[in-house]
Amino acid sequence: MTWDSKLIKKAEEIIKLYPQKRSALGPLLYLAQNKEGYIDDDSVVEISNLLGITEVQVRSVASFYTMYKQEPTGKYLLSVCKSISCEINNSKEVIGGIKEFTGLSSNETDPEKTFTFEEVECIGACGGAPAVQVNYETIEGVTPEKALDLCKYLKEEEPKVIVADDLQEKFGGIKSFEWAIEDNSGTSTTAPGFQIIGTAEEN
Amino acid sequence: MSEEIKFTVNGTELEAKSGELLIEACENSGIHIPRFCWHKRLEPVGMCRMCLVEVETPRGKALVPSCTTEITEDLVVDTESEVVKKAQEGILEFLLINHPLDCPVCDKAGECPLQDQTMAYGPGESRFVEEKRHFEKPIPISEIILLDRERCILCARCTRFSDEISGDPLIEFIQRGNKTEVNTFPNEPFRSYFSGNTVQICPVGALTSTSYRFKARPWDLKSISSTCNCCSVGCSIELNTSQNKMLRILGEDNEFTNQGWLSDKGRYNFDYLHSENRVLNILEKNDDSFNEISTSEAIKKITSKVKELKNPNIKFLIGSHSTNEEYFVINQISNHLNKDKFLSKEKSNVYFCDDLLSRGYFEEKYTQATFEDLDKSETIVLWSEDIKDNLPVLYLRIKKAVRNGAKLIVFGHTNTAIAGLADFYFGKDVVSNNFDLMLNPAELKDFKNNVEGKRVTAIVGKAAVSQKKESLDKLVDYLNEISELKLFNSFSKGNTFGALQNIHEIKGLNEFSTEFDNEEKNIVFTIGVNPVNSSYFGKAIKENLIAADYVISLDLFINDTTELADLILPTTSLGEKEGTITNMEMRVMKQNKILPAPGSTLSEWEYLIGILNAMGINIEYKNEIEINADLVRDYSDKESLPTFDNLNKPSNLYGVINTKPINITTKDLKKQDFPLLMVRRLYGDSSTQINSPSISMLGSERFIELNSSTAEKYGISSKVGNFIQGSNSISIKIDINNLLPDDLVIAPINRRGFENIDPSKDFEITEARNREELSVN
Numbered sequence: 018m019t020w021d022s023k024l025i026k027k028a029e030e031i032i033k034l035y036p037q038k039r040s041a042l043g044p045l046l047y048l049a050q051n052k053e054g055y056i057d058d059d060s061v062v063e064i065s066n067l068l069g070i071t072e073v074q075v076r077s078v079a080s081f082y083t084m085y086k087q088e089p090t091g092k093y094l095l096s097v098c099k100s101i102s103c104e105i106n107n108s109k110e111v112i113g114g115i116k117e118f119t120g121l122s123s124n125e126t127d128p129e130k131t132f133t134f135e136e137v138e139c140i141g142a143c144g145g146a147p148a149v150q151v152n153y154e155t156i157e158g159v160t161p162e163k164a165l166d167l168c169k170y171l172k173e174e175e176p177k178v179i180v181a182d183d184l185q186e187k188f189g190g191i192k193s194f195e196w197a198i199e200d201n202s203g204t205s206t207t208a209p210g211f212q213i214i215g216t217a218e219e220n
Numbered sequence: 221m222s223e224e225i226k227f228t229v230n231g232t233e234l235e236a237k238s239g240e241l242l243i244e245a246c247e248n249s250g251i252h253i254p255r256f257c258w259h260k261r262l263e264p265v266g267m268c269r270m271c272l273v274e275v276e277t278p279r280g281k282a283l284v285p286s287c288t289t290e291i292t293e294d295l296v297v298d299t300e301s302e303v304v305k306k307a308q309e310g311i312l313e314f315l316l317i318n319h320p321l322d323c324p325v326c327d328k329a330g331e332c333p334l335q336d337q338t339m340a341y342g343p344g345e346s347r348f349v350e351e352k353r354h355f356e357k358p359i360p361i362s363e364i365i366l367l368d369r370e371r372c373i374l375c376a377r378c379t380r381f382s383d384e385i386s387g388d389p390l391i392e393f394i395q396r397g398n399k400t401e402v403n404t405f406p407n408e409p410f411r412s413y414f415s416g417n418t419v420q421i422c423p424v425g426a427l428t429s430t431s432y433r434f435k436a437r438p439w440d441l442k443s444i445s446s447t448c449n450c451c452s453v454g455c456s457i458e459l460n461t462s463q464n465k466m467l468r469i470l471g472e473d474n475e476f477t478n479q480g481w482l483s484d485k486g487r488y489n490f491d492y493l494h495s496e497n498r499v500l501n502i503l504e505k506n507d508d509s510f511n512e513i514s515t516s517e518a519i520k521k522i523t524s525k526v527k528e529l530k531n532p533n534i535k536f537l538i539g540s541h542s543t544n545e546e547y548f549v550i551n552q553i554s555n556h557l558n559k560d561k562f563l564s565k566e567k568s569n570v571y572f573c574d575d576l577l578s579r580g581y582f583e584e585k586y587t588q589a590t591f592e593d594l595d596k597s598e599t600i601v602l603w604s605e606d607i608k609d610n611l612p613v614l615y616l617r618i619k620k621a622v623r624n625g626a627k628l629i630v631f632g633h634t635n636t637a638i639a640g641l642a643d644f645y646f647g648k649d650v651v652s653n654n655f656d657l658m659l660n661p662a663e664l665k666d667f668k669n670n671v672e673g674k675r676v677t678a679i680v681g682k683a684a685v686s687q688k689k690e691s692l693d694k695l696v697d698y699l700n701e702i703s704e705l706k707l708f709n710s711f712s713k714g715n716t717f718g719a720l721q722n723i724h725e726i727k728g729l730n731e732f733s734t735e736f737d738n739e740e741k742n743i744v745f746t747i748g749v750n751p752v753n754s755s756y757f758g759k760a761i762k763e764n765l766i767a768a769d770y771v772i773s774l775d776l777f778i779n780d781t782t783e784l785a786d787l788i789l790p791t792t793s794l795g796e797k798e799g800t801i802t803n804m805e806m807r808v809m810k811q812n813k814i815l816p817a818p819g820s821t822l823s824e825w826e827y828l829i830g831i832l833n834a835m836g837i838n839i840e841y842k843n844e845i846e847i848n849a850d851l852v853r854d855y856s857d858k859e860s861l862p863t864f865d866n867l868n869k870p871s872n873l874y875g876v877i878n879t880k881p882i883n884i885t886t887k888d889l890k891k892q893d894f895p896l897l898m899v900r901r902l903y904g905d906s907s908t909q910i911n912s913p914s915i916s917m918l919g920s921e922r923f924i925e926l927n928s929s930t931a932e933k934y935g936i937s938s939k940v941g942n943f944i945q946g947s948n949s950i951s952i953k954i955d956i957n958n959l960l961p962d963d964l965v966i967a968p969i970n971r972r973g974f975e976n977i978d979p980s981k982d983f984e985i986t987e988a989r990n991r992e993e994l995s996v997n
């Protein structure tokens with residue numbers, strides 16, 4: 018048992034939300050990601066037992082979706098969009114700057130485990146291109162300079178909880194639209210912060 | 221019933237059933253559409269796009285995959301247009317981008333759909349100059365299956381098979397896009413009883429079996445259709461040989477029985493044919509060693525022994541791997557040799573080696589089932605020995621029926637492996653540890669509701685040697701009364717039903733050991749059996765054989781039974797003899813010969829007729845055809861007699877159902893309350909398996925199963941330990957199975973070490989915390 022009873026209980030609550038157990042696979046993988054920073058084999062075993070499917074079926078899904086990480090991630094996962102809208106709004110330089118600051122190429126993690134950097138396809142923030150995500154919290158209208166400030170801030174201040182609104186204010190530019198009511202919740206791991214599955218954290 | 225509708229292909233109007241898939245409808249009308257991923261026994265997925273065809277739509281012609289498109293009225297299809305051809309070329313070009321084209325060293329070459337279809341539909345030239353994917357090759361994904369990932373074209377046939385058909389999805393696609401590969405989870409190998417089917421249906425050489433890899437080229441193979449006799453399902457198979465060696469067995473798609481699939485036991489249990497341990501000459505025991513003698517000498521020895529002993533009892537212990545023709549001759553010799561002694565039911569002298577043989581339900585009031593009935597039934601009721609281990613392909617048929625909506629009701633405690641499929645599992649509250657039915661079936665509401673007035677197929681037989689038949693009677697008679705019942709007598713061993721059909725009176729092993737009288741003169745023939753190693757009665761039989769005046773074994777190997785013989789007559793085996801066998805539906809099917817009899821082996825009947833003739837009894841058969849012509853006479857349906865001629869007709873290729881009267885005499889054991897339930901596993905230590913190197917390791921693990929509270933009682937928390945009874949101590953793996961009732965422990969009867977265990981006696985289980993504490997054996 019690598020998952021403690023609290024986590025198992027959480028998993029069981031999630032499973033109850035679905036008519037079929039195996040439908041809970043996605044959220045449970047986020048629990049694993051939240052716990053370990055990636056989908057480790059022990060969690061796969063745990064999930065397969067919880068859902069009554071085989072380990073390799075779990076691994077199949079976990080390795081298909083890029084948001085489930087197969088290698089340990091750093092504290093901050095920097096995902097920079099390289100798709101078309103961001104590209105024509107200068108994402109190249111944003112990417113270049115971050116690469117230089119962190120010394121990482123796409124899908125790499127630094128030895129200190131501070132940053133994992135990745136170039137990603139459209140993250141649905143085209144209206145505010147170029148866009149960057151830190152642990153899946155989105156910041157829009159990021160200039161190359163602001164991107165560097167963001168990296169410095171993360172490295173030096175090491176904020177525990179990452180909250181989109183907060184970073185948007187500090188490092189963002191134009192926004193595509195006001196997305197929702199302001200909220201203070203974010204994430205403190207490289208799993209996206211979802212209230213319903215318990216990966217969200219209040220600042 | 222689905223209606224017939226019209227559609228047009230390449231300008232010709234055709235008919236199909238509505239709802240049928242385009243690719244299948246075309247196939248049925250003789251129009252072949254190339255494909256990789258579509259397989260008629262698997263759900264369509266549309267993975268490969270090789271089957272693209274043009275259909276007319278309101279918005280003009282469009283390319284659609286014919287394997288996921290259902291026929292509709294007046295559909296107009298073009299399977300050969302320029303556009304289709306271009307699509308096919310394109311798809312093949314894409315598929316070949318990452319395919320290594322290592323056909324010269326690939327086992328599939330020569331029978332490879334990718335190779336063949338590239339020839340037929342491909343672009344003919346490659347424009348790909350970039351580096352291809354590389355993988356470590358091959359990786360073993362189980363003890364018997366290898367995977368060359370770079371050859372895989374991602375058709376998902378193997379993964380769908382393991383999920384939909386066999387229900388053990390231990391292989392899956394891992395990663396995505398260009399990196400996608402088939403693989404297992406670390407330390408969770410593809411251990412499936414059915415894994416070999418994936419090798420057969422893989423459209424490239426990505427999956428290979430250790431037993432066939434690099435052994436032959438398909439164009440060098442000779443092949444012949446036959447019938448498997450590993451269990452009484454009677455799967456249709458194709459035997460492949462080269463230079464007089466059996467190299468491979470494939471499943472044939474027999475709509476009525478196996479539908480293309482085989483268990484790995486049936487598929488890979490053949491290397492023994494060419495084992496150096498096989499007995500190829502007649503052996504006579506001299507003190508402790510065996511001498512070779514000739515056939516005529518051997519027959520002389522037997523006849524003079526019979527004379528010398530003056531009217532001895534001559535008994536036959538028979539196994540399940542003989543053909544109907546051989547059983548027919550066994551019946552004749554047994555009758556003739558005991559003319560004055562054993563011609564009544566009580567005095568039969570033929571004993572069939574299956575601990576679970578019972579009188580069964582063959583009377584006219586019971587309707588015998590066929591596998592097709594499973595698909596048509598609303599409810600399937602199962603109470604018998606472990607189906608998955610003993611009738612593996614029947615397990616697949618049940619799984620299929622359940623997937624298509626049949627309800628499954630399982631009675632404990634042997635079929636826990638199938639319980640996951642069951643709608644209702646009746647365990648310890650309903651079935652006692654002695655396998656008594658503790659309630660009146662009518663009191664089981666869920667049971668009653670699902671069988672009353674319903675089409676029911678029941679699979680029934682003794683689940684344990686100690687089970688009283690009466691408990692089954694209760695269930696069967698209730699079902700017969702309130703449902704439309706068809707039933708299978710689930711005798712699982714090879715050609716059991718052929719023996720029942722062709723031997724007038726059959727008894728069980730209980731009868732053999734209780735009737736054996738040391739005071740009398742006894743000659744025992746053992747024919748293709750090793751009860752000393754694999755039966756509850758083994759110990760008693762061993763003593764009987766030691767006490768007997770003369771023992772003659774007709775067999776393939778020296779084993780625990782035949783080593784007690786005075787004379788071993790080496791016999792032929794699968795592929796070396798021709799004959800018919802009968803499966804559990806009473807379907808009589810053909811076994812064919814493709815290999816010469818090795819060494820100086822003869823078929824069982826040849827020895828027996830030789831002996832009869834030497835004793836002055838004039839029965840002459842020159843070959844199996846003549847025996848067959850004789851034995852078919854007593855079949856009840858004269859219209860479709862299972863003669864060789866008849867069975868070789870294309871329309872009867874997959875057998876004819878026909879019956880003969882069946883007489884079995886068995887009594888329940890007196891002893892009850894066995895603390896240990898000994899069950900037969902698919903793999904074990906049979907002479908044929910341990911002499912088949914490619915699968916011999918599969919039967920070596922020793923394990924027991926018990927529930928967690930029983931484990932607690934024994935003070936076991938670790939997963940390994942020792943099983944101890946008297947002076948026997950066996951190191952074991954301990955599996956927790958919480959479907960089992962308290963105080964019942966399951967152990968395999970056919971794993972080494974367990975042949976000396978008496979399930980009616982007490983035993984101990986101790987846990988081992990480290991290697992040193994495990995018994996060495």
Ligand code: SF4
Nearest residue numbers: 372373375376378422
């Ligand atoms: S291994 Fe063979 S059967 Fe399995 S997906 Fe690849 S090509 Fe298809």
Ligand code: FES
Nearest residue numbers: 098100103139142
């Ligand atoms: S293109 Fe970058 S967010 Fe859509």
Ligand code: FES
Nearest residue numbers: 257266268269287
């Ligand atoms: S056969 Fe139709 S998509 Fe593969």
